[in-house]
Amino acid sequence: MLTVGYGRGQTQQISVRKERVAEVRRWLDNYQKLKETIEQICELNHDLLRPDPTKPHPGRKRRD
Numbered sequence: 001m002l003t004v005g006y007g008r009g010q011t012q013q014i015s016v017r018k019e020r021v022a023e024v025r026r027w028l029d030n031y032q033k034l035k036e037t038i039e040q041i042c043e044l045n046h047d048l049l050r051p052d053p054t055k056p057h058p059g060r061k062r063r064d
Helices: 018-049
Strands: 002-005 011-014
Antiparallel strands (some): 002 011
């Protein structure tokens, strides 16, 4: 039995045939690895988008 979680607390159970269990486990492992990689990429992008407070911002004019 495979339980899939959806948003808002909804879940669905799916029966998996015995001969497909190993395959489904591989798919789930691949999914987890992909999800972790995407999360790492997002963190890197956030770091790149954060301004460096030690550098002046080119193109910005100071208002006095």
